[in-house]
Amino acid sequence: MTLYIDADACPVKDEAERVTTRHKLKMYVVSNGGLRPSRNPFVENIIVDAGADVADMWIAERCGKGDVVVTGDIPLAAKCIEAGARVLRHNGEAFTEANIGQQLAMRDLMADLRAANPLGAGGSGKGFNKADRSRFLEALEREIRAAARQV
Numbered sequence: 367m368t369l370y371i372d373a374d375a376c377p378v379k380d381e382a383e384r385v386t387t388r389h390k391l392k393m394y395v396v397s398n399g400g401l402r403p404s405r406n407p408f409v410e411n412i413i414v415d416a417g418a419d420v421a422d423m424w425i426a427e428r429c430g431k432g433d434v435v436v437t438g439d440i441p442l443a444a445k446c447i448e449a450g451a452r453v454l455r456h457n458g459e460a461f462t463e464a465n466i467g468q469q470l471a472m473r474d475l476m477a478d479l480r481a482a483n484p485l486g487a488g489g490s491g492k493g494f495n496k497a498d499r500s501r502f503l504e505a506l507e508r509e510i511r512a513a514a515r516q517v
Contacts, residue, residue, distance in 0.1 A: 372437035432517035458501030
């Protein structure tokens with residue numbers, strides 16, 4: 367069992383590292399660079415080449431049944447679910463086989479709406495807060511236990 371972190375713009379790397387250490391699991395922190403490497407022996411920092419979706423492709427090519435992936439990227443989540451991995455957003459919401467189709471459709475709809483109104487307000491997302499971190503920690507524990515039952 368391995369934990370993969372889509373690390374660019376991930377606000378829960380430290381929390382994931384604590385959980386990984388407690389469970390003695392391998393954790394890959396995958397990014398295009400610019401992150402301080404961890405000295406934790408359970409954590410391996412992977413720096414991929416710059417470019418669109420290079421980190422996503424690295425994760426998608428390696429994850430599988432019994433693994434957990436943390437990402438906010440919906441297309442990456444879909445690929446990981448297809449490979450058999452369990453997938454969480456940074457706020458603890460799970461991407462599942464049951465909801466990934468709707469998530470992809472909503473993503474596409476929102477992209478179309480933004481394209482139709484280029485002068486529309488941006489940045490309407492809510493901030494990441496303490497409750498989100500707490501939900502993430504609970505969800506990560508739950509997903510790690512569930513992934514362990516898969517292998």
